[in-house]
Amino acid sequence: MVQSFDLLLLFDYIGTMVFAISxxxxxxxxxxDIFGAIFIGFVTAIGGGTVRDIMLGNLPVSWIQSNNYFFVILxxxxxxxxxxxxxxxxxNTLFLFDTIGIGVFTVLGLEKALAFGISAPIAVIMGLSSAVVGGIIRDTLTNEVPLIFHKEIYATACITGAIIFLIIYYLHVPEVICESVTVLSIIGIRLWAVKYNITMPHISLSEKE
Amino acid sequence: MVQSFDLLLLFDYIGTMVFAISxxxxxxxxxxDIFGAIFIGFVTAIGGGTVRDIMLGNLPVSWIQSNNYFFVILxxxxxxxxxxxxxxxxxNTLFLFDTIGIGVFTVLGLEKALAFGISAPIAVIMGLSSAVVGGIIRDTLTNEVPLIFHKEIYATACITGAIIFLIIYYLHVPEVICESVTVLSIIGIRLWAVKYNITMPHISLSEKE
Amino acid sequence: MVQSFDLLLLFDYIGTMVFAISxxxxxxxxxxDIFGAIFIGFVTAIGGGTVRDIMLGNLPVSWIQSNNYFFVILxxxxxxxxxxxxxxxxxNTLFLFDTIGIGVFTVLGLEKALAFGISAPIAVIMGLSSAVVGGIIRDTLTNEVPLIFHKEIYATACITGAIIFLIIYYLHVPEVICESVTVLSIIGIRLWAVKYNITMPHISLSEKE
Structure with a gap:
């Protein structure tokens, strides 16, 4: 288990750094300006985990309890x-690590929610929040409608991965396998969607469509 | 009191669903896209109560402690x-339930703040936050200046209702009556304002006005 | 120490009021409309301290535990x-008090973080958050890219001040002197930057620049 955690942690740091870069x-x-860039880099990297920790009541939020995240982001x-x-x-490299990052963030958010005794459907939301809220804050602060609301299969990959995790987790599959399968599923779905340019359908309000 | 609470809870669920629809x-x-719609639906419905719970330190936030809100919103x-x-x-039906919803959210937020030993003026703010913050997040995420800042008597109805609640509550009127009078006042003020197209005055910075 | 605290508290109230005015x-x-103005006035004044308190787990957040901030803001x-x-x-007067305000907010946020056992680099972030997040929320809610991300030396003054505080604080300089030197440094840097129209460099992505 320790090994799995270490690898997860490594990818957690890599994902955090890639989010800061993005x-x-x-x-x-x-x-x-440079301060704006540093600020947006920071909140993109820590936004998702921060909102998840706050909603769970896991305070002080994780990243302020260790300097590691600070230096990775910086x-x-x-x-x-x-x-x-x-x-x-x-x-392309950044895109790959970003994809690994959202997979890892989803798993870590999900596991943390389960550790807090949160029910399965809400744990999925907590996993998703960990992965997507940083990007939503980034886009809102730069005065854009969040990319994730109108482009790409991204959240859907996280939600699907999270549901896969829960199913095999409740079948008593060892945690390290649950984690690996989930992260790989999320990566696979996202790469597949980007390769074939698959997007979520839009909702139309006009009568004609 | 149980009866009053059950009715409040029923309207809490209805209000939550109407906020998700909005x-x-x-x-x-x-x-x-569909994910964007689901995400915005969710945060509109849970935003107000979440911000209130976080500021009060009532964590994990209410909606993640039960699956009911999740399924109502979904x-x-x-x-x-x-x-x-x-x-x-x-x-029109949605408008009516939305109005009932903000009345109920105001009362529930106010009562929760009082239960946390918060003073009367701040409790009014907590009641108001419960009712309006979801819509503010919705508008901010879709890159609009929040509707509530420049249209309609909406917040003013909640604040007036909250003050009425506190006055009769401190006069030892039974809680179920306080709740009913407050919700009905908020509904009445909003319907009256919409019917006669009454809006809050704007502040002008120009010398001429 | 009591004297220092009282003066800090006085400037905390003045800074809060100036933020509400801004x-x-x-x-x-x-x-x-008037409600929008009141709402934006409030969140500008309490935003920074609220986000800091939430991340630290200092709940209920400070301003809802006393009516003083409420009346100062109102x-x-x-x-x-x-x-x-x-x-x-x-x-000009408002500008001066705003500058004093961010100095005081930085020091108070820093000291609160240190009291929570937070490490030096993260404590700097907490000090900075106390000073700048209110303005960021104000600009986001009014649908602007936050001013602080593209104009003025403002955050940089706070960060420099916070680092000065930590250096002399760890050299066992009495706290009241640490506080005074820090606030005066922040004021000095900002006034100097505004006088000589000094701004942070921008990052360019174009090849030519």
């Missing part, structure tokens, strides 16, 4: 500011 | 997505 | 609504 890049595209932000051209060229 | 409709008008969202044309035609 | 003025510029809002032309003419 926030910093978004801020740069919006022509914010590293992501500084790398982006200093080497922005190179970072932008790593688009 | 969020889903707003998302559809903004041409968000039902509201699914009904809207599946039967959107019919839902839109029910505008 | 929120109310922003709402008026956006042509929101006074600021009412003064702005009633005497808006005069308030606008006091621009």
């Amino acid at each position: 926030g910093t890049l978004t801020a740069a595209q919006k022509r914010l 590293a992501g932000i500084l790398i982006t500011i200093l080497f922005k051209k190179h970072v932008i060229r790593l688009r | 969020g889903t409709l707003t998302a559809a008008q903004k041409r968000l 039902a509201g969202i699914l009904i809207t997505i599946l039967f959107k044309k019919h839902v839109i035609r029910l505008r | 929120g109310t003025l922003t709402a008026a510029q956006k042509r929101l 006074a600021g809002i009412l003064i702005t609504i009633l005497f808006k032309k005069h308030v606008i003419r006091l621009r």
Whole structure:
């Protein structure tokens, strides 16, 4: 179990750093100043876990209890500011780590909710929040309708992964296998959706459609 | 008292469902995808109570401690997505239940704050937050200035109702009567304001006005 | 120490009132109605401390535990609504008190974080959050990219001040001196930056720049 946790933790840090990079890049595209970029980088990285921890009552929130997240995020932000051209060229690598990140965040959020005795459907929401709320805050602060509300299969991958986790978890499959299968499912669904350009249907209010 | 509480709880569920419907409709008008609609439906329904619970320290927040809210909200969202044309035609009914909802949310928020030993003026703010914050989050996430800041007597109805509650509550009027009078006052003020198209004055910064 | 605290508390109230005034003025510029102005005035004044308290787990949040903040904020809002032309003419005075306010908020947030056993780098973030989050919420709710992300040395002044505080605090300089030096540093940096029109550099993503 320890091994599984260590690997999860490693990917948690990598995911956090990639989220910080994504926030910093978004801020740069919006022509914010360096402080704006640092701030948006931070909240993108810690937003999801923070909102989850607050709703669960797990306070002080996780990231302020250890300096590790702080330094991982700061590293992501500084790398982006200093080497922005190179970072932008790593688009595909970043996309992959971002996808691994949301898989890991979903699993960690789900497990934390279950540890707090939260029921299965709400635990799915907590897993999802961990993965998507950072990006929603990033887009709201830069005055955009959150990307996740109108583009890409992203949340759907997390929700599907979370449901898979719960099913095999309640079948007493060992936790490390639950975690691996879930993260791989989320990655698989997202890559598949992006490759075939699959998006969620929109709801129309017009009579004709 | 049990009877009063049961009725309040019933209207709490109805109000929550109507808020979920309102969020889903707003998302559809903004041409968000189905996930966006579900997400906005959820946060509109639980936003007010969540912010109130967090500020009071009532954690984990109420809605994650029971599955009832989850299923009520999900039902509201699914009904809207599946039967959107019919839902839109029910505008007047929805408006009425929305109005009952904010009345009930105000009373429940107020009572919860008082139970936490919060002073009267702050308890009014907690009642108001329960009723209006969900809609503010909905509008912010869909990149609009919150409707409540520039249209309709809505918050004013809640504040007036909350003050009426406190006055008769401290006069030792039985709680069930306090609750009923408050909810009916809020409904009355809002219907009256909408009927006569009464809005709050704006503040102008120009010298001429 | 008591004396230092009293003076800090006085400036805390003044800063809170100035933040309420700034929120109310922003709402008026956006042509929101009176409720909108009151709401924005409130969240601008209490936003930073509220988010800090929630992340630390210091609940119920400070401002709902005493009526003082409520009345200070209400006074600021009412003064702005009633005497808006005069308030606008006091621009320079307001700017000065706003600057004192962010200095004091930074110190109070920092000290509260340290009292919660939070590490130095995260305590800096908590100090900064106390000072800037209210304004970020104000701008987000009025549908603007937060001013602080693209204008003025403001956050940088708070961060520099917070680091100065920590250095001299760990050198066992008496707390009252730490507090005074920090607040004066923050004021000094901001006034200097505004006088010489110094801003943070922007990050550019274009190849040419």
